[in-house]
Every structure is written in C-alpha cells, then in structure tokens.
C-alpha cells in the first residue's frame with residue numbers, strides 16, 4: 001500500500017439479504033485534506049463508514065487503515081468519528097460532557113478541553129448546559145468530541161444534516177480547517193455543493209457502487225471542458241470541429257455550437273476553422289459544476305436543496 005494512503009478498500013461489499021448496500025468498492029483516500037464520500041440517500045455512505053470503523057462486518061472484500069490490513073486496536077485510537085450524534089447529557093455543560101467522554105477514552109487534560117472548545121468556537125459557551133445550545137453548537141460540540149485524543153483520521157457522516165444555512169456555513173468552515181497534512185477527514189454528504197466547498201478529493205457513490213473518484217478540481221475540470229463557439233458558418237463548422245481527434249462532441253445550440261473539448265485548445269479550434277475560411281465570431285469557455293458531472297454520472301438528482 002502506498003505510504004500516503006490513509007484508507008484503502010478493495011472490493012469492499014456489504015449485503016443485507018437481497019440489498020447490496022456497498023458493492024465492490026475500491027477506494028483510496030490519501031493522507032491529509034478533506035475527502036468526500038458523495039452520493040444520494042441510500043447509496044451506501046454510512047455503511048461504508050461503519051465498515052471502516054469496525055461497526056459493521058463486510059460481506060466480502062477488505063480494507064486497510066494506515067496501512068494495517070484489518071481493523072484492530074492499534075488503529076482505533078488514531079480515529080475519531082461522528083456517525084450518529086453523540087448522546088450528550090442535556091443538563092451537563094458542553095465542557096462537562098466532553099470531560100465525561102474524555103474519561104471514557106481514558107486520558108486527556110483540562111487543557112485539551114480548553115483547546116478543543118476554542119477550536120470549535122465554543123470557548124465562551126463551554127460552561128453552558130448542552131440543552132441551551134443551538135443545533136449548530138451541538139454539532140460543533142460533536143466535532144470537539146470526535147477530536148478528543150487528537151485523531152489522525154476523522155469520520156463525519158452528514159455533519160450538517162438538519163442544520164440551518166448559518167450553522168452549515170460555520171460547521172463547513174470548521175471542517176475545512178480540520179483537514180490538514182497531519183489529519184485526514186472523511187466526510188459523507190448527499191450535497192454536491194457541500195463537497196465542492198469543503199472537500200479536496202471525492203468518491204462518488206451510486207447504489208453502493210463507486211462511480212468516480214479523484215480530486216474535486218479535476219472532476220470539475222473534466223466535466224467543464226466545453227467551449228461555446230459562434231462562427232461565420234456554423235453548419236460547415238460542425239463537420240470540421242467534429243473531425244478534430246481531441247474534440248469529444250459538438251452539439252448545435254440556439255445561436256451557436258457547444259464543443260466538448262479542453263478549453264486550452266481554443267486557439268487550435270480557431271486555426272482549424274480559419275483554414276477552411278470559417279471565422280470565429282464568439283468563443284466562451286463554459287463553466288460546469290460538479291453537480292452537472294454528478295448528474296451526468298449517476299443520473300440521479302441531488303435529493304433536497306439544503
């Protein structure tokens with residue numbers, strides 16, 4: 001296994017009777033940064049995380065964490081997770097709740113709690129009772145809980161679910177800051193824009209299967225390499241452009257042509273047309289989002305608009 005991989009799965013599979021929740025998943029998560037597990041509801045994100053955490057036994061396939069082939073005690077203390085919201089005590093303060101879990105984990109100092117409360121933006125409210133917290137504050141306390149013991153790998157399952165936009169923005173910013181060279185965050189989400197905003201790399205799941213994985217920027221670039229062109233003779237231009245071997249497709253649109261090709265080759269496109277005395281009157285690289293790519297590869301919709 002490559003040194004810089006924190007998680008590697010090989011044909012990882014989980015069946016529940018006839019349901020194949022995770023179907024032959026082979027995924028590589030590099031060290032550092034925030035890695036997204038993106039897919040619509042029911043695509044197998046939680047099941048994948050649960051297997052990696054040793055909470056659910058795979059039906060087939062294997063995985064390694066930090067290069068260790070199976071899940072064992074030596075890796076567990078290097079991992080923090082929020083799969084379900086931790087059961088905090090409502091009448092204890094945020095700090096007392098953290099101290100309680102710190103005790104269960106066996107170790108840590110009051111100084112660690114100060115640092116964590118500061119890190120998640122709860123330094124001022126740490127002594128207030130948990131039940132007085134907003135949903136965003138509860139979620140941030142959950143992140144502090146997951147960060148107890150300073151884990152190298154954090155699993156966050158839909159960490160902004162059910163939150164209002166302001167709370168989501170706060171939590172996303174915090175998550176971004178947690179993915180450093182030393183720490184890797186695996187974040188699951190059904191929200192494309194969340195993954196675009198927070199993650200460096202992503203694996204896209206659909207019905208338990210891996211559809212694509214790679215750097216978010218690369219996937220976006222792959223999906224956005226389109227050039228809108230208007231020429232002095234669009235009908236003739238279609239034949240010339242589609243004959244270029246680096247052009248994937250040409251479609252006719254209202255008032256122009258849409259060329260699926262690397263935007264860096266726009267100059268060559270102009271040159272090829274002018275050789276046939278067709279001149280470009282307008283040329284625009286078209287920005288697509290990961291959302292378009294996602295819809296393209298999964299054929300599914302984002303689910304909700306949160």
Ligand code: ATP
Pocket residue numbers: 016019020021022039040041042043044045046047048158190
């Ligand atoms: P969501 O965001 O809705 O939780 P998900 O991408 O996390 O979706 P999973 O929860 O992993 O998806 O579920 C994948 C599939 O496996 C679903 O069809 C789900 O109904 C099924 N599934 C998950 N856990 C179980 C279980 N314990 N028993 C039976 N089926 C299950």
